[in-house]
Amino acid sequence: MPQTNKHVITEHSATVEDLSHDGKGVVRVDGKAVFLAGALPGEEVTFTLKKRRRSWDVAELVSVELASNDRIEPRCAVASMCGGCSLQHLNSESQIALKQRSLLESLKRIGKTEPLEVLPVMTGDLWGYRRKARLGARYVTKKQSLLIGFREKGGRFITDMDRCEVLHPDVGARISELRDLVGAMDAAKEIAQIEVAIGDEVTALVFRNLVELNDSDTEILIDFAKVSGLHIYLQPAGPKSVKPLWPLDSSLSYRLDQFDLEFEFLPSDFTQVNHSINQQMICQAISLLDLSKNDRVFDLFCGVGNFSLPIARFAGDVLAVEGEASLVQRAEDNAKRNHIDNVEFHAADLSKPLRDVPWFKTFIGQGVDKMLLDPPRSGAYDIIQDLAGIHFKRIVYVSCHPGSLARDTDCLVNEQGYKLVKAGIMDMFPHTAHVEAMAVFER
16 A cells, blocks of 8 residues: 655645734634634635644645735844744734734623723834843854844744844844854853843843853953943843943933933843833823822832832822832832832732731721732732722723733622723734733722
């Protein structure tokens, strides 16, 4: 009998029916949903199946036979390969519509409610907006070459790229330069990543060095810093090991001129990726909180004080809580730097109850009126449950994941008696399927 080749790749053709929440085209093969990156609704496409699951499959796009009117030419030469962006082939208006739909559908399906009002979409620069990023670095022995960039879509390999259109130009236009820089080092094979952190005046690069650098490599990096104007840091171990290499007095900061505030931060600290959206986001949050000097406010997941200090400009007292002690220290330093004395910062695990914590009991004993939440992707379910007995007049929730926001909305609305009065998206990450949103709850 003739042998059959189990690895024969079969091409399929279909019309794309929809877009998934993460921006993949949805087609069907024998009634089974197939997710296809790079495809848009209404397009006739050819594809091959790559991963099979019980209820859905993943495919790879071979060609587009009939293109959507919403399709545009990606600005980036490696957009189809790089995992940094997923939607450069879709025009910006349609990207925003996708994100808005993702938010509202999640709220309706998971949160079992709809906002009384949809907030206007918050937008900013489409290109060169990223101030924070983590670039992978890998020496490929077979090719005898070094790669620096984001990981490929759905893979562990580094994208072979010369520039990045969404990174701030200080770094995005220098990818090939960074590749040559690291390639010239004796420790080229031992540089695992380059973290990017950009303030208003300083662009910093943190080199994750897996071995101690020799004098020659150190000199190469310092010379690059002097010529480029970029600040260089080294990270020989975990995040706490990050230290400046050149200049030794390197310092990062950003301003919020609307509130006459300046924030200092370390390159390893969490700060918002998109400075323009961050400024708009804070202004909107302050407006939606409708603050007065009589208000006592919680700011939970406060980070370096990004919301806490602007809130303190308008409120009577603020209690700000963050899980990472080093960020709390930075927030306290920022409060002193800006001469703000009506905010109290504490470090606490916000997945655990606060009710028996002395400083928490003291604050709520004097009454609390409003709350701002800015949790990670996992959301704020535990702390929302813990604070169920406190009847806030208003809650403003800043979310980076529609699913966790919708789950927490279900708890606030259907269990605790709040109304979802407003919700809307903020386009923090153009050309990606990432959805940032803000929601307002009232009693």
